[in-house]
Amino acid sequence: MSLKAITANRLIDGIAVWLTPAGRWSESVYDARVAEDADSLTAMEAIAADATKACTVVDALPIDVKLEDGLPVPTKNKERIRALGPTVRLDLGKQADRLGKAA
Amino acid sequence: MYRYDEFDETLVKERVAQFRGQIARRLNGELTEEEFKPLRLMNGLYLQIHAYMLRVAIPYGTFNAKQMRMLAHIGRKYDKDYGHFTTRQNIQFNWIKLEDTADILEDLATVEMHAIQTSGNCIRNTTADPYAGAAVDEFEDPRIWAEVIRQWSSFHPEFSFLPRKFKIAVTGAPNDRAAVRVHDIGLTIKKNAAGETGFEVMIGGGQGRSPFIAKTISEFVPRDNLLSYLEAILRVYNMLGRRDNKYKARIKILVHEVGIEEIRRLVEAEWENLKGETSVDLPAEERDRIAAYFRAPSFETLADTDTGYEARRFEDRDFRHWVRSNVVAHRQPGYAIVNISLKPTGGIPGDISGDQMDAVADIADAYALDSEIRATLQQNLVLPHVKLSDLPAVYDKLAAAGLATGNIGLAGDIIACPGLDYCNLANARAIPIAQQISDRFADLNRQYDIGNLEIKISGCINACGHHHVGHIGILGVDRKGEEHYQLTLGGRADDAAAIGEITGPGFSADGIIDAVDNVVETYLSLRQDPAERFIDTLERVGHTPFKENLYGPKAA
Ligand code: HEM
Ligand code: SF4
Numbered sequence: 147m148s149l150k151a152i153t154a155n156r157l158i159d160g161i162a163v164w165l166t167p168a169g170r171w172s173e174s175v176y177d178a179r180v181a182e183d184a185d186s187l188t189a190m191e192a193i194a195a196d197a198t199k200a201c202t203v204v205d206a207l208p209i210d211v212k213l214e215d216g217l218p219v220p221t222k223n224k225e226r227i228r229a230l231g232p233t234v235r236l237d238l239g240k241q242a243d244r245l246g247k248a249a
Numbered sequence: 250m251y252r253y254d255e256f257d258e259t260l261v262k263e264r265v266a267q268f269r270g271q272i273a274r275r276l277n278g279e280l281t282e283e284e285f286k287p288l289r290l291m292n293g294l295y296l297q298i299h300a301y302m303l304r305v306a307i308p309y310g311t312f313n314a315k316q317m318r319m320l321a322h323i324g325r326k327y328d329k330d331y332g333h334f335t336t337r338q339n340i341q342f343n344w345i346k347l348e349d350t351a352d353i354l355e356d357l358a359t360v361e362m363h364a365i366q367t368s369g370n371c372i373r374n375t376t377a378d379p380y381a382g383a384a385v386d387e388f389e390d391p392r393i394w395a396e397v398i399r400q401w402s403s404f405h406p407e408f409s410f411l412p413r414k415f416k417i418a419v420t421g422a423p424n425d426r427a428a429v430r431v432h433d434i435g436l437t438i439k440k441n442a443a444g445e446t447g448f449e450v451m452i453g454g455g456q457g458r459s460p461f462i463a464k465t466i467s468e469f470v471p472r473d474n475l476l477s478y479l480e481a482i483l484r485v486y487n488m489l490g491r492r493d494n495k496y497k498a499r500i501k502i503l504v505h506e507v508g509i510e511e512i513r514r515l516v517e518a519e520w521e522n523l524k525g526e527t528s529v530d531l532p533a534e535e536r537d538r539i540a541a542y543f544r545a546p547s548f549e550t551l552a553d554t555d556t557g558y559e560a561r562r563f564e565d566r567d568f569r570h571w572v573r574s575n576v577v578a579h580r581q582p583g584y585a586i587v588n589i590s591l592k593p594t595g596g597i598p599g600d601i602s603g604d605q606m607d608a609v610a611d612i613a614d615a616y617a618l619d620s621e622i623r624a625t626l627q628q629n630l631v632l633p634h635v636k637l638s639d640l641p642a643v644y645d646k647l648a649a650a651g652l653a654t655g656n657i658g659l660a661g662d663i664i665a666c667p668g669l670d671y672c673n674l675a676n677a678r679a680i681p682i683a684q685q686i687s688d689r690f691a692d693l694n695r696q697y698d699i700g701n702l703e704i705k706i707s708g709c710i711n712a713c714g715h716h717h718v719g720h721i722g723i724l725g726v727d728r729k730g731e732e733h734y735q736l737t738l739g740g741r742a743d744d745a746a747a748i749g750e751i752t753g754p755g756f757s758a759d760g761i762i763d764a765v766d767n768v769v770e771t772y773l774s775l776r777q778d779p780a781e782r783f784i785d786t787l788e789r790v791g792h793t794p795f796k797e798n799l800y801g802p803k804a805a
Binding site: 231 | 275276277278282296297298299300301329344345346347348597669670671675677678680681684727730732
C-alpha cells in the first residue's frame with residue numbers, strides 16, 4: 147500500500163482539510179496523519195465517518211501521499227492543487243497563507 | 250429591461266428563506282449530505298476543490314450597473330474579491346462559505362438576481378444573443394422569448410426532475426451569436442413566406458462527452474405556439490429520455506438513438522393535444538406585456554458619425570485598433586456596441602476583480618443607455634448601447650481599469666473553463682494553457698494579422714470550455730497522472746456549426762502551446778489572402794497539411 151492520508155471539505159465553509167494524528171482536521175496537509183498500513187487506514191476512515199456523521203466534514207476520502215523532508219505531500223495533481231491553492235493565483239488559497247506564515 | 254413582478258419577487262424571497270432553513274438543518278445534522286446536496290445544487294451551490302462555488306444566473310445575459318455593483322460586493326464581502334464569467338451567461342464565485350450562502354442570496358435578491366435553476370436536472374438559464382436589441386441583423390429581440398421561456402420553465406413541476414439538465418438558447422438574428430446549434434433546444438426567430446414571425450426549432454445539440462450539432466425538428470413554429478411546442482418536446486423527452494445512464498440521458502442521445510423523424514412524429518402528436526383552448530401558449534396581451542419590458546431604450550436622433558470620435562480614431566493607433574476589434578455597428582445611427590474583453594494578455598479568461606466590476610458599473614452608468622450590460626458566451630462583457638461620441642471616454646476609462654484589451658474574436662480571446670485549478674471534475678488544468686497561448690500571441694499586431702480565430706479549452710470531457718466548437722479546440726486529459734492535451738481543429742458554434750476533429754496523438758502541457766503556434770503558422774502559409782479566415786482556409790485545404798506540419802508527413 148502506498149502511504150495514505152484522509153482529506154475532506156469542512157462542511158461549514160467547504161475549505162479543504164486533512165485528518166490529523168489527534169483526530170482533528172487541519173487546513174494544512176503537512177499536519178496530516180499518514181497511514182502506512184491497511185489497519186491504520188481503516189482506523190482513520192472510522193474517524194472520518196464519525197466526523198461526517200457529526201457534520202464536521204463532507205466528502206472524506208483517502209488520498210495517496212509521500213513523505214518529503216518527513217512531511218506528507220499528495221502525489222496526484224488534483225490533491226496537490228487542493229493542498230496549495232490554484233496554480234494560477236498564487237496569492238490565494240493555502241499557499242498564500244503558508245508563504246505568509248513561513249516568512 | 251425586464252423587471253421582476255411581485256410574483257417573481259415573492260418566489261425568490263421564499264426560496265431564499267427556504268434555503269436558509271435547509272442550510273441550518275444541514276449544519277445541525279437534521280439533513281445528511283445526500284439529502285442536502287440536491288437542495289444546494291438547486292440553489293446554484295457546488296462543492297469544489299478549494300471551497301463551495303456559487304453560480305449566479307444572468308438571465309439571457311442582460312443585467313445593469315446596479316447588479317454589477319452587487320456582484321462586486323458579493324465578491325468583496327463573501328469571496329476573494331473576484332468573480333468568473335462563464336460561457337453560459339452566469340458568474341461563478343469560487344470561495345463561498347455554506348454559512349454565508351443564504352445571506353448572499355438575500356443580497357442578490359435585492360437587485361433581482363438569484364441562483365435558481367443554475368444547476369440540477371431542470372431547464373437552465375436560457376441564453377440569448379448578447380447583442381440583442383442592438384444588432385444590425387436582428388429580426389426581433391430574442392430576450393422577449395427567453396423571458397417567456399424563463400417564466401414558463403421556472404419551477405415548472407413537470408420539468409424539475411428531467412432525465413438530465415436542459416439548456417435552451419434563442420437568437421433573433423441570422424448570424425448566430427448564441428450557439429443555438431449546440432443546445433438541447435436552439436431557437437432562431439424568423440419570418441415565413443406569409444411574413445409571420447415564428448421560430449426554427451432545433452433539438453439535440455450539445456457538447457460534453459458526446460457532442461452533437463442540433464437537428465431541425467421544425468422549420469417554422471408560429472410564435473404564439475412556441476410554449477406548447479416546447480412543452481411537447483419536453484414531454485417526449487421526459488417520457489423517453491434515459492434515466493438509467495447519466496451519460497446517455499441528454500436529449501441529444503435520444504435524438505441520435507431514435508432519429509429526428511420519429512422524435513418529430515412524437516412531438517407533433519403531443520403538440521396536437523397541447524395546442525387546444527387551455528394550452529400553455531401565451532395570450533397576445535401577455536406576450537405584449539413582456540415585450541414592453543424589452544422596448545428599445547430612448548435613443549437620441551444622432552448623425553451617423555461623430556467628429557470627436559473620428560479624430561481620436563485618426564490620431565490614436567491603440568484606440569483605432571480597439572475600435573476595430575471590440576466595437577460593433579449598432580442598428581441606431583450614432584450608437585455602437587462595445588465589447589469589453591475579459592482576456593488581458595496572459596490573464597485568466599473570464600475573471601474580473603471587484604474594482605473592475607465597479608469600474609464597468611460606473612462606465613455603464615455614465616455612458617450606456619439604461620446602464621445596461623451584457624454577459625457573452627465568450628466570457629466577455631458588452632455595453633450594448635453607447636454613443637459614438639462617448640467611445641473615446643469609454644475607452645480611456647476601460648483602459649484605466651485594465652479592461653481595454655482589443656482582442657475580441659482574435660487569438661487572445663480564448664475561452665477556458667476553470668479546469669483543475671478549481672473544478673472537482675477536471676482531469677487537467679485549462680487556465681494555464683490559455684495564459685501561455687495568450688502570452689505566445691501577445692503581440693496584438695500578430696493577432697490582427699491572423700484575424701478571427703477561436704481557441705477554446707476544457708479541462709475534461711464535459712466541455713464547459715466549448716473545445717468541441719473551437720476553431721482550435723484543446724481538451725485536457727489525464728495520462729498516467731500527467732496532464733496531457735488533445736487538439737481538435739475545425740469546430741465552430743455559429744450558423745455553420747460543426748464539431749472539431751482530433752488531429753492525432755495529444756501533446757504535453759508545453760507541447761500544446763507549440764502545436765497551436767504550428768497550426769497558426771500553417772494557416773498563415775496557406776491562406777489565399779489575409780481576408781481568408783483560419784476556419785475558411787481549413788475548410789478549403791482540409792486537415793492534412795495541418796497534420797503533416799504537426800506530426801510529419803507520414804503520420805498524416
Ligand atoms: C466548476 C464547476 C462546474 C461543474 C461541476 C460543471 C459540470 C458540468 C458537467 C458535468 C457537464 C456535462 C453535462 C452533460 O454533458 O450532461 C457540463 C457541461 C457544460 N458546462 Fe459546466 N461545470 C462547471 C463549470 C462550468 C463553467 C465555468 C462553464 C463556463 C465556462 C460551464 C459551462 C458548461 C457548458 C457550456 C457545458 C456544455 C454544454 C452542454 O451541456 O452540452 N460549466 N458542466
Ligand atoms: S469542462 Fe470539466 S474541468 Fe472544465 S469546468 Fe467543466 S467539468 Fe470542470
